[in-house]
Amino acid sequence: MTETVRPTDEVVPDRIGRVILGAFRITVGMLWLVNAGWKRPPDFGENSGRGLYGFTTDAVEHEVFPPFAWLVREAVLPNFRAFGWGVLIVEAALGAFLTLGLLTRLWALVGVGQAIAIALSVLNAPDEWPWSYYLMVAANLVLFAIAAGRYVGLDGVLRPVWAQRDTWSARMALRWS
Amino acid sequence: MVVTRIGRAVVVLGAVAVAFGVAGLAAADGSFTDRAGWLVGRPSIELALAGFNRLGAMCTLALGVVAVVAGWRRSVLGVGIAAAGFAVMALQVVVQWGRGANVLGGRGSNLSLWGGLAIGLATLAWAMRTNADERDPA
Numbered sequence: 001m002t003e004t005v006r007p008t009d010e011v012v013p014d015r016i017g018r019v020i021l022g023a024f025r026i027t028v029g030m031l032w033l034v035n036a037g038w039k040r041p042p043d044f045g046e047n048s049g050r051g052l053y054g055f056t057t058d059a060v061e062h063e064v065f066p067p068f069a070w071l072v073r074e075a076v077l078p079n080f081r082a083f084g085w086g087v088l089i090v091e092a093a094l095g096a097f098l099t100l101g102l103l104t105r106l107w108a109l110v111g112v113g114q115a116i117a118i119a120l121s122v123l124n125a126p127d128e129w130p131w132s133y134y135l136m137v138a139a140n141l142v143l144f145a146i147a148a149g150r151y152v153g154l155d156g157v158l159r160p161v162w163a164q165r166d167t168w169s170a171r172m173a174l175r176w177s
Numbered sequence: 178m179v180v181t182r183i184g185r186a187v188v189v190l191g192a193v194a195v196a197f198g199v200a201g202l203a204a205a206d207g208s209f210t211d212r213a214g215w216l217v218g219r220p221s222i223e224l225a226l227a228g229f230n231r232l233g234a235m236c237t238l239a240l241g242v243v244a245v246v247a248g249w250r251r252s253v254l255g256v257g258i259a260a261a262g263f264a265v266m267a268l269q270v271v272v273q274w275g276r277g278a279n280v281l282g283g284r285g286s287n288l289s290l291w292g293g294l295a296i297g298l299a300t301l302a303w304a305m306r307t308n309a310d311e312r313d314p315a
Binding site for chain 2 (some may be wrong): 030033034036037039042066091092096097157158161165
């Protein structure tokens with residue numbers, strides 16, 4: 001009698017696998033956390049032409065995708081300080097939630113969006129390594145795919161608590177964790 | 178005393194804060210409220226994790242100790258106090274970083290670190306409160 005193994009059989013990671021998945025999620029979280037560090041208010045580099053402002057203008061000066069360059073030129077640069085605050089808050093939140101492993105699937109999707117926006121800004125800029133941005137998108141997609149907060153993360157601790165509660169917020173937390 | 182799964186998560190977050198506080202105290206130099214802060218990590222390899230002056234490091238360390246003890250003793254109030262403290266520290270970054278004063282010496286990554294500790298501990302305090310098994314039996 002032979003055991004039937006189907007390609008779609010669920011893979012449950014062993015202890016080492018869970019630790020590695022947790023470490024991978026924390027690494028991606030630290031990527032966002034560390035890079036929130038140099039986005040400095042209140043001008044975010046607008047006065048010096050460097051920092052976040054310099055990278056944002058790359059989207060226009062070294063165009064990757066014309067509609068994105070138009071959006072940056074017409075909407076982002078005229079309101080740059082508000083945009084800078086938005087980037088700082090989003091990236092700090094990505095660092096916090098992904099490192100904690102809290103609502104990981106939701107924040108992984110936010111990370112995918114932010115990584116795509118960064119890629120569309122700087123892929124054609126001089127001295128950039130395009131594959132680093134492809135990998136950034138891929139890493140955040142993997143966190144979503146494997147629901148990485150369930151391994152060495154708060155999602156794994158809190159999902160049983162949310163499952164006991166029949167509320168809208170608990171159902172949303174279960175869906176996005 | 179039995180440390181529960183949620184209590185253990187609180188202890189881990191508190192221990193992370195203690196580690197950052199100790200590293201911040203080791204790195205910090207200059208005045209107690211130096212606005213530039215001193216970096217923990219290795220900036221040369223893009224691993225500047227967070228910035229601290231002595232006051233910022235001591236507050237992080239103290240709130241971390243509160244979280245560890247509260248997690249160990251299953252004290253919802255203690256976890257809530259630590260979460261509120263870290264929330265105030267994160268808010269300070271938003272209000273002061275990049276301007277004239279920066280009393281804790283933090284930067285954008287501290288917003289992520291302190292904000293994450295606040296969110297994580299507050300969520301765990303809520304979970305302890307909604308689960309009778311998790312609360313301090315006393």
